[in-house]
Amino acid sequence: MTETRLNSAADTRHTAFDALIARARASGAVPYAIVWPCEAHALAGAIEAARRGILMPVLVGNRVLMERAAQEAGLSLVSYRVVEAATPEEAVSAAIALVHEGTVYGLAKGSLHTDVLMHGVVAQESGLRTDRRMSHVFMMAVRGRAEPLFLTDSAINIAPDLTTKRHIVQNAVDLHHGLGFGTPRVAILSAVETLNPRIQGTLDAACLSKMAERGEITGAIVDGPLAMDNAVDAEAACIKGLTSPVAGRAQILVMPDLEAGNIAVKTLSFLGEARCGGLVMGARVPILLTSRADTIEARLDSAAMGAVYARFLNQKA
Known part of the structure; x- marks a missing residue:
């Protein structure tokens, strides 16, 4: 559990x-x-x-x-x-x-x-x-979860490149702090949790994780690539043998592109009956x-x- x-x-x-x-x-x-x-x-x-x-x-x-x-x-x-x-x-x-x-x-x-x-x-x-790209962040309160999930970007950046994704992550982290939720655990999502040269999102996720290690993204614990299941479910992370401070415990979910983000938000809202609000940051x-x-x-x-x-x-x- x-x-x-x-x-x-x-x-x-x-x-x-x-x-x-x-x-x-x-x-x-x-x-x-x-x-x-x-x-x-x-x-x-x-x-x-x-x-x-x-x-x-x-x-x-x-x-x-x-x-x-x-x-x-x-x-x-x-x-x-x-x-x-x-x-x-x-x-x-x-x-x-x-x-x-x-x-x-x-x-x-x-x-x-x-x-x-x-x-x-x-x-x-x-x-x-500002010197930051603007991006949208949803805060979602999901039935059965003790803390809200932040999802980004689902509304502005259609196919963000690596630099834009760094701004998207930092915007979400800043909002998490600004709303008083403390230092977040950030999952950079893709379809899989392993590097795959044919899936650009996995390469971007690995780069973003390294950027966080080097202080190019601040105020957060960042890991990726992670798939949705092992980002939010500790059992799924354990079954897949993932050792990570974020896996199974993510508070911010960073989507690979707008389509994935939009679908995720609407799925949680309309099928999962999540309550949500959002802001444009940057x-x-x-x-x-x-x-x-x-x-x-x-x-x-x-x-x-x-x-x-x-x-x-x-x-x-």
Whole structure:
């Protein structure tokens, strides 16, 4: 029985996120620019995060469309600052300006397309780029596991090369620390746990493990290649004769590419009923990329991650 498993009847999906939400509320609402919340689902998520004391939303978009969306959802904008923008592109620019003014500590996607938001963020003139590639990190609370799993990258980098993967790993490690979970055990995943020259992911995994040994990746214990089973299940690791501080006990799972990551996240969410939230890392401020299909609960979970991590960055500055 792996140490991260609990009794099969236990449901720990709520523990990690409920604790995170409580921490966010205790620290006080964090100002975030909600970019183009011009549909009811996006507006409702932002207002609920405000009602819970997690975020202090600044609504950036077309006032007429936002008021129409609020009316449809039975909500009011009276308590919230609205920054006018005629188009989604203008809303992105206005939200970025709020970051530079120090008015907000992060950005959250409203009802605009992800490509529009990220195009504005990654532009050289945005001033939000760092020397790190941006990547997305999901935190997932899985039934029967005592601690959350972090999965990356499932949303931004389609076929990352070795350098990008190093940034992806470091981004996830930084988030793990910033949310207060300590030094993580990181599994670099592939289809197999042995080097195979025909499977590029195994070669990248071995290189990343060596980089961590040499201090090119910091703050984590990194091992790979590992297959999914022996990364998260101690019995599988034992059966395959793996001696590793990570095998069977991984806290961060690094996917070989976006397709694998996206499938893993959706499998855990829809079949495993995992609870999840996520952040874009690697920019000067955290970015919440919610989906139109996300529930209010999922939006709150991401908001709590964003609030706690933004506080962490602000205290470090």
